Amino acid sequence: xxxxxxxxxxxxxxxxxxxxxxxxxxxxxxxxxxxxxxxxxxxxxxxxxxxxxxxxxxxxxxxxxxxxxxxxxxxxxxxxxxxxxxxxxxxxxxxxxxxxxxxxxxxxxxxxxxxxxxxxxxxxxxxxxxxxxxxxxxxxxxxxxxxxxxxxxxxxxxxxxxxxxxxxxxxxxxxxxxxxxxxxxxxxx
DNA sequence: CGCAGGATTTGCT
DNA sequence: GCAAATCCTGCGG
Numbered sequence: 001x002x003x004x005x006x007x008x009x010x011x012x013x014x015x016x017x018x019x020x021x022x023x024x025x026x027x028x029x030x031x032x033x034x035x036x037x038x039x040x041x042x043x044x045x046x047x048x049x050x051x052x053x054x055x056x057x058x059x060x061x062x063x064x065x066x067x068x069x070x071x072x073x074x075x076x077x078x079x080x081x082x083x084x085x086x087x088x089x090x091x092x093x094x095x096x097x098x099x100x101x102x103x104x105x106x107x108x109x110x111x112x113x114x115x116x117x118x119x120x121x122x123x124x125x126x127x128x129x130x131x132x133x134x135x136x137x138x139x140x141x142x143x144x145x146x147x148x149x150x151x152x153x154x155x156x157x158x159x160x161x162x163x164x165x166x167x168x169x170x171x172x173x174x175x176x177x178x179x180x181x182x183x184x185x186x187x188x189x
Numbered sequence: 190c191g192c193a194g195g196a197t198t199t200g201c202t
Numbered sequence: 203g204c205a206a207a208t209c210c211t212g213c214g215g
Contacts, residue, residue, distance in 0.1 A: 029195070031196050037196070039211090047211060065208030068195050084196055102201080156196050180198080 002029040002083045003073060003149055003167040008143040010088055012121045020093035020121055022111055023143070024085060026168040026175045028154050029175055030071070032080040036159040041082035051080045055139075056133040060118070067115030070123050072140070073131060086166070087112045089174045092119075097121070108173040115178075 005027050012020045030038040032051075039048040039061065050059040051073055059071040059082055075081040088111040090097055097110050097120040111117045118124070123138060132140045149168035154161045155178050168175045 030196075039196080042212070045212070061196085062208095062210060064195065064197050065210070069196060071196085086196090113198070119198095154196080158195085159197095 002027055002074065002165070003151075005083055005085075005140075005143055006145045006149060006167055006169050007147045009091070009143055010085070010121070010138070011135075011141055012093075012123070012138050014135065014139075018122070021091045021098055022088035022117075022121065023091055024088045025172040026085075026087035026166070028084040028086050029074070029165040029167075030082050031165075032075075037154065037157040037161065038080070038082070038083070044080070048080070050129055051082045052078060056131060058123075058127055058130040058132055058138060060123060060128040062125065063115065063144050068118035068124055069114040070118050070121075070127075080089065084114055085117055086114050087168070087172075087174045087176045088117055089172060107171075108154070109177075110174075112174045113176040113178070 005024050006022050009050055010022045010024060033040050033043060035041060042053045044052045047061060050057060053073060054077045055073050055075055057073045059073055060068055063069050070085045071082040074083050090110050094107060100120055100122060102111060111120045127138055130136055150170045151164045151167050151168060153164060154166050
């Protein structure tokens with residue numbers, strides 16, 4: 001399930017000076033060809049073909065000509081569902097991440113947002129199709145712990161955005177700014 | 190072969 | 203709060 005990825009640890013360039021580890025705190029689920037917002041909506045096109053493959057692989061695409069977004073292919077082979085990684089908290093290699101992010105941002109927001117997450121972890125088009133279940137340049141380590149979970153509507157899309165397919169770790173500041181639902185005045189968050 | 194739009198981020202007003 | 207930056211993908215002719 002999509003929310004099982006919340007709390008998992010993303011490992012990049014393990015064993016090198018560039019090693020970075022981050023805990024996933026926000027994801028967004030995309031269904032198969034029946035989801036108008038999914039890239040799989042138009043069938044197994046060249047770009048979306050990765051999503052039609054086996055689960056556990058990385059699907060990377062370029063958004064707005066400048067930002068990369070990383071997805072984890074989910075579900076059985078052929079179901080074409082995927083989970084977009086929207087935000088994570090750095091647990092190791094903060095200096096490396098900070099150097100990639102030119103501007104000044106709080107430590108908690110270094111990987112906040114799909115585009116920022118890829119920039120901070122140096123995930124690009126060349127990483128498309130990687131198997132995240134085995135050690136490689138990028139892979140996932142499961143973390144079997146319970147975390148407070150919230151869900152809400154998807155963000156940044158124009159179709160079927162109302163479905164409650166976005167999940168995040170309640171109370172984590174790294175949750176992307178655009179994704180945060182309206183907050184009452186004076187709550188300080 | 191050409192065109193329209195997109196799972197976003199950032200900086201200035 | 204709003205608008206620009208920027209390029210790849212999918213569709214129509």
